[in-house]
Amino acid sequence: MRKSDQAGYKTRAAADVILRCGLIGSLLALAYCLYHYGLSEDRRFATETGFLAYYALPAVVAVFLLAALRLKPGHKIRVAFFGLAVGD
Numbered sequence: 001m002r003k004s005d006q007a008g009y010k011t012r013a014a015a016d017v018i019l020r021c022g023l024i025g026s027l028l029a030l031a032y033c034l035y036h037y038g039l040s041e042d043r044r045f046a047t048e049t050g051f052l053a054y055y056a057l058p059a060v061v062a063v064f065l066l067a068a069l070r071l072k073p074g075h076k077i078r079v080a081f082f083g084l085a086v087g088d
Contacts, residue, residue, distance in 0.1 A: 011077055012076065015073070015076045015077040015079075015080035016080075018084060019065050019076065020069070022061070023065040026058045026062040026065065029058040030055070068080075
């Protein structure tokens, strides 16, 4: 295997790991919010914005990342590294 092929494989694998970790993180955030705000009701939203921030945003991010995992490898790499750049 040539070095360029090996580097491309490692980049694609890194992009998959980044997208999967983001997906798991957003699902965990959604589950946490569903538990504390929905099931146990030990916390409440003061406004509609709280609902959007704590329910809709993690759900939309999870759907986006799940869809990104189905993209072509070149697009996956762009999405993964764009997420890393914006995430900080």
